[in-house]
Amino acid sequence: MPVSPRRATLATVAASAGVSVATVSKVLNGRSDVAPATRSLVQSLLQRHDYVAPSPRRAKAMTLSTVEVQFDVDLNAYSTEIIQGxxxxxxEVGVGVVVSIRRDSDRTAAWARDLMAAGRKALIAVTSELTSGQLSAxxxxxxxLVVIDPLNLPRARMTSVGSTxxxxxxxxTQHLLSLGHRxxxxxxxxATAACNQARxxxxxxxxxxxxxxxxPDYVQTGHFRYTYGVAAAATLLDLPEAPTAxxxxxxxxxxxxxxxxxGRGLRIPEDLSIVGFDDTQLAPRASPPLTTVRQPLREMGKVALRTALRLAATEKIDSHHVELATELIVRGSTAPAAPDA
Structure with missing residues (x-):
């Protein structure tokens, strides 16, 4: 039986099943006065039609429209800045923000329907790897849907926000080169993340x-996490010809x-210069304060939310990908290379 591309109604499901709207309503409400075979047929058609039950009582009770900001990893300083924005x-526009963590394995076929049933106006996914099946759902x-710093670039057109x-x-790298580091x-x-490839x-x-x-040994890719920084740096600093930056x-x-x-007795920046990326709250509080590339994370969060609301209102957007400018912030973790380096 063909499935209509429109959002399904009780009447749509009832017509497909050859039963009354009242019977479909009974199945949705868990009533016992429906034959098992009919119940099974209606439930399968509800799933096939991606039926989302309206929630008029909930809608009346809600004082705010909500947008979900969803991560697939534990929150950190980067996440906090995005959420704040x-x-x-x-x-500014009377819209609430709901923050959640949903692992890739949790994004089942019912994932998107559940968000709609919960009353979400839009979804903002942060540093997520979305499959074509999930995008279709x-x-x-x-x-x-708006994605911030997507970890993959699927063929389907996807609205995203990032930085330069x-x-x-x-x-x-030019900053380190200007200090004499080679x-x-x-x-x-x-390795496959679009933002990582660009950097x-x-x-x-x-x-x-x-x-x-x-x-070749000077390029290490894995995760944007503290533990990976420790492990990857250990590999680099144990090389016969270790980097100076x-x-x-x-x-x-x-x-x-x-x-x-x-841990290896190296001084920063005298023995090793380090540059980060993001300029989160961690950077100026590091010892020494971290030279880093400022990514406008709060503004990225703001742009993503405003774009999501425009999509929800079926407004035309100027571009499906927005890049905000980055800026190098020089602090105390970089210094000229030693003369013999």
Whole structure:
């Protein structure tokens, strides 16, 4: 039986099942006076039609429209900045923000329908890797979606918000080169992540422009997390020819690099210069304060929420991908390379 692309109603499901609307309503409400075979047929058709039950009582009780900001990893300083921006933008227009963590394995076929049933006007997914099936589920549920720093770029058109990651990677590496460093390594996030690839390309472009070779061992990719920064830096600093400078793909990773360096008795920045990325609250509080590429995380949260609301209102948007400018912030974790480096 063909499934209508429109949002299904009780009448749609009833017609497909060959029963009355009242029978479908009984199944939805868990009534016992429905034959088992009929109940099974109606339930399967409700799922096939992606039926989302209206919640008039809940709608009347709600004082705010809500947008869900969803992460697939534990929250950190980066997440906090994104959330702050989204909450501020929501408060400006009377929209509430609900924050959740939903692992990839939790994004089942009913995931998007459940969000719509909960009354969400839109979904903002942060640093998530969404499959084509998950994107289709969102589309079928008519749930507007905006992704911040997507970890993959699926073929389906997807609205996203990010920053000028390539320019940021370029500026970070040029800064280290200007200080006389030539043995510069890069520690980034997931190899397939679009933001990581852009930062890595910026790093490579700066090195190539100066005619400085990039040694294969000098590029490490894994996760934008503290523990990975410790592990990857340990690998780099144990090389026979260790780097004199490391560009880390996030502030959290950079703090891990600092820890690995201190564990080997290295001084920062005298023995090792470090540059991070994000400029979260961690950066100025590090010891020494971290030189980093400022990513406008709060503004990214604001832009994502405003864009999501425009999609929910079926307004036309100017671009399906927005990049906000990055800026190099020089602090105490970088210094000129030693004369013999």
């Amino acid at each position: 989204a909450v501020e933008a929501g408060a 969102v589309s079928r549920a008519h749930l507007p 990651n390539f320019a940021g990677g370029l500026a970070a 043995r510069i390594a890069y520690i980034g996030g997931p 890595l390309h910026g790093y490579r472009a700066a090195m190539e422009a100066e005619g400085v070779p990039v040694l 490391i560009f880390a793909g996030s502030d959290e990773t950079a703090l891990g690099v600092m820890e690995a360096a201190r």
